[in-house]
Amino acid sequence: MVPEATSNAQVKGASALPAEWQAQRIGQQPDSQDVVTTPVPAAPDKTSAAPTAGASPAGSSASDQRSDSTGQAAVERIFLPFGDSTAVAGFWSGNDFLLVADRAVPMDASALKDTGPFSHASVQTMGNTTVVSIHFDQSRELSLHKQTGGWILSLVHPQDEGAHRSSISPEQRDGGLLYPLPGAGRVIEIADPASGARLLVAPSSAEVPGPVLTRHHVGYELRPSLQGLVFAVESDQVEVRNGDGGPFLDILGKNGIPLAGGASGRVADDRVDWAWLGLRALPSPMLREDYRRLWTRAAMLPPPQRDEARLAAARAAFAMGDAPGARAILATAIQDRPDLASLPNVAFLQAASELLAGNTAGAGALESPEAGADGVLWRGLYMARSGGNPKRAASLLAEGYLQLRDYPEPLRQKLAPEIAHYIAQYGSDEDRTVLTQQDTPPLDDLTQALLTLRNGDQEKALGMFSHLAASKDPVVSERGNEEAIALKLAMKRIRPAEAATAYDRLLFAARQAGREKDVRHGLIDALMQAGEWPRALVALDKSVELFPEERVSLTPKVEEILIHLAESSADEHSGADTIDTVAMIQSHVDQIPDGPAKGRILAGLGQKLMAIGLPGKAATAFERALPLAPDETRRAAWGGELAQADIAAQRLGQARRALDETADTSVDGDVASKRRVIAAGLLLREGNRDQALLMLAQDESDASLDLRGRILEEQRKWPDAVLVVGRLATHALPETGVLSLSQQELALRLATDAARANDWGTLDRLREWVGSRKMTPERQRVFNLLVTSPEEDLRRRAEAP
Incomplete structure (x- = not known):
């Protein structure tokens, strides 16, 4: 094994190498022009579910070198003289990169000493097997390609580009699985230096890159590899041996669970559904066996080595639909090692478990961009359940809907109807087409009814909903009733007050069916349409009490209700009703974010406080409203109201200041007239009757005439x-x-x-x-x-x- 060079000066010490090495010293020759390089990911984090794939740069030319920290040229490409027919596999074990060959090849690694990244290399020959181990102080990305007489191992740099990684799919053969491998050598068993796990390495004499991510199967894993295939076998029942055209996996014993050829299917390299959540379309018995095996392994390992085993067991529990079990395992793992919670794959699995268990508030990590495009289904489900934008949520769910085909049956049966209902109800025309594609779960009656409604046939949809409402299944009956009420209200078959009564009667059944939140939303909307604003606010408060995560999403409804309560006229309320309205507004106004709407609510509150004889509190409300005024006209109007409240509270100086600070010569009409009347009233309180009369002389508004009349009556000018x-x-x-x-x-x-x-x-x-x-x-x-x-x-x- 020698560093590659392109000049005689770089080959000093060559005579010290064995003669057969000098004969195979391909690194002294220019590289083939048709070489294709394939990068390997950097050394994986031991706690990560799968290593992160790096860039795909092409190998540099044989003359490419970079200086190391000492200023000397650092070798970035080395030649491994394994020969043309030797089968080779390459993969990471911790921070060591291993190359395993299926024949004994005597090599001396001394030529790599002090040459840079490849300096820490060692060669071990065991019978007819050669293992080359190269230690790196930090994660590096590598590429490996074949050349005449051996292989070139190169560093990969971020600015480079690499070739596409191939994917090897297993084939069902004779009750087992065959992994087709061109140029397959014999299967070699070694112990993983990093974990001690039993590895069965399938090398190849052809360039055959392995998977980018770990593929989990019942009883074994297919690990990431740069070249060839590497199996980590955990079950004594799984055997890996040389087959016809590649490694063959079989089950030993009569009671062993058959290997599933399509277990990984289309999600083998999906880093969220596969590597992060452990989802694959396995039968329930295989899922249970996988969980039993992984849980047992986690329990038997020493505490320092349990992290990955626990995560694997949590994924297996999640795949079975056992969200509480997955949560419990993750909680124990994170308690023993808190930094696990910061890993994207662990955070995502934990959030998905919380969502599946009904704790939407604890599933916020599903919005993380770390999941990329692969996490759209779970992001959409979180958005749908947390009250996010329905159209956006439906779009995300439609984008990921086909992933359900590769989910375990228990989980698919649990999620598919809910997701289909949501897409049918809120999705666009394009979104809804995904529901009828091939190999998708069959649509139930409710989805068909929702699609009928979205297609514009309200009468037919109403009949379908009414039929569902008569079902003996309480869950189906509740949803049918719920949709029928909403549709009748939309079709004006019932009044909003009648719809509110119907929703109220449906609450108990909705609670049993897990739909109480949605029915309460319908009740609130119906009460708002009926103009029963106090009852709507009470219903909204009850919904937030039961579902605290709804507080933010329901804030716009709180705002709308408070505006109507604040701006309702005094004629609509008795004195007692006004007091109740004031109490409602005061207890909710701080939920509204600062802005013009909150300003309107505070100004209306001030007017109602004036009406019940509390000018001091009214002035406080107007003071809070002023900075939120949307324009100068509204600010001038509220400034006049503030001055009037201060006058009523015997705070004449503050009233004068309020008028002066909100004065605007551009304001005219009713606002200007009202401010003149208030200013004249202030002059009257200050004893300036003649000035007050002079100010009002040209104003013929009712308020102005009323005040002028009172001044003249006080002066006895009859x-x-x-x-x-x-x-x-x-x-x-x-x-x-x-x-x-x-x-x-x-x-x-x-x-x-x-x-x-x-x-x-x-x-x-x-x-x-x-x-x-x-x-x-x-x-x-x-x-x-x-x-x-x-x-x-x-x-x-x-x-x-």
């Missing part, structure tokens, strides 16, 4: 007061019809002002306008006294019998 209050009455009193209590008060007020001004013309017109309309007895008596002139009183007395 004729002027009659003119102002009269204009207010013209705006506020209807031409005909019943008068409200406030309208009766306004009529009585105008009559009082006119009587004090001796304005009998106004009193006569007022008597003719509203005198015949019904008022409360006391108001009627006073009004009649005010609008009746002395002459009219004498005439009535004369006409009396």
Whole structure:
């Protein structure tokens, strides 16, 4: 074994090598122009489920060298003179790269001393087997390709590109499995230097790269290899021997479980479903045997060596659909070694187990980008169960739906209906096509009904849902009822209040069927459509109490409900109802993120606090709302409300400051008018009546006329007061019809002002306008006294019998 060189200067010391080495010194010659190199992954992490595949760079030319830390040229390619017909296998064992040949080849590794990465090489010959071991201080990526007389082993650099790795699929033969291997040599048994495991190495004289990732099977594993195949046999029943065209695996004993040729199938190299979760389409007896074997092995190993065995046992439990068992094994492993939880494969398996066990809150790691495209099915399932975007979740589920074909039967039966229902209900037209592809699980009646609904045939879908609702299966019946209620509401066959009642009655059955969360969502939506906002908020609180993970996803509904409660008019509530509404808003408003919507809620809360006589608390609400105003107009309006609350709370200085800080000359219309009235009211409180009147002189709004009238009444300027209050009455009193209590008060007020001004013309017109309309007895008596002139009183007395 010698470093490759391209000049005589680089071959110093060649005479010290054996003559047969010098005769086979291919490294002194230019490489073949048609050489194809194949990279091997870096040395695997012992705790990882599978080594991470590296880049695929091509080998550099024979003259390629780089300097080491001493400034000398570091050899990055070496020639191994195994010969043309020798079968070779190459693979990692910890930080050692092993090359195993099926014949004795005497080699001296001294030529590699102090040459760089390949310096720590050793050769061991055992009978007709040669093992070359090269130790690396850190993980390196390698490539191995054949040349005349032997093999070239090279370092691989990130900027290089490599060839595609081939895949070897087993074939069912005579009750066993044959792994086709061109140029297959004899099977060699060695002990793994890193773990002590029994390895059966199948070398090849042709370039045949092995798998990139570990493939787990019942009783054995097919480990990653750069060249040839490497089997780690764990069961005494599994035998690996030379077959016709490659290594042949068979089961010893009459009661052994047959080997499954398609066990790995399409998911052999799927690093999530296969290497991380241990999923493959094995029969239930094989899954149970795999779990028993792995669990027993984990229990028998010394504590320091249990990590990978425990992870394998957890994967086996998960494959059987035993999520609680997988969780328990992982919890024990992580308790003994906490850093395991930070490994992507362990975190993903733990999250998937939590999701499968119903703990959606503990499955957040499924969103990790570490899983790549292979994890879309589990990311979509997590998103669907956690209340994420339904369309996005359905798209992810559809993208990974075909993976279910290669899942164990117990897990497939558990997941396939749920995933199919979700895709049928929320998926796009393209997403739904995956449900009808070949080799997919058969569609149940509910999926067919949901597809019928999505295709636009509501009547037929309603009939199908009603049929499901009559099923004797309580789970099927509940879902049929649930979908029928939603469809009837959409078709306006029932009112929202009726739908809410129906959902409420369905809650117990939904709890038994595991659908309570979805039914509560329907109940909340129906109550919101019915305008029953307090009941909707109570129902929402109950849902969050039962399903805490729903808090974030339900926040938009909380926001919508609070806006309606905050902006409802006073006429919609009695005093007690307003107090209850205030309490509801106060207890929920901090769940809403800061923004314009929260500002609207706080401003509405301030108005309701003013209505129940709590101006100090109202001012606090308006102060919190101001920074959240979406524009200057809204900020000016809320600033005026804040000033009004401060005035009512006898905080005149703070009211003045609120008006000054929210002033905006660009604001006009109702907002500007209301702010003028509030500012005039503040002047009035400060004793500046004339300034207040001057400020309101050109404002004809009802609030302005009301305040001007009151100022004039305080000044006993009755004729002027009659003119102002009269204009207010013209705006506020209807031409005909019943008068409200406030309208009766306004009529009585105008009559009082006119009587004090001796304005009998106004009193006569007022008597003719509203005198015949019904008022409360006391108001009627006073009004009649005010609008009746002395002459009219004498005439009535004369006409009396």
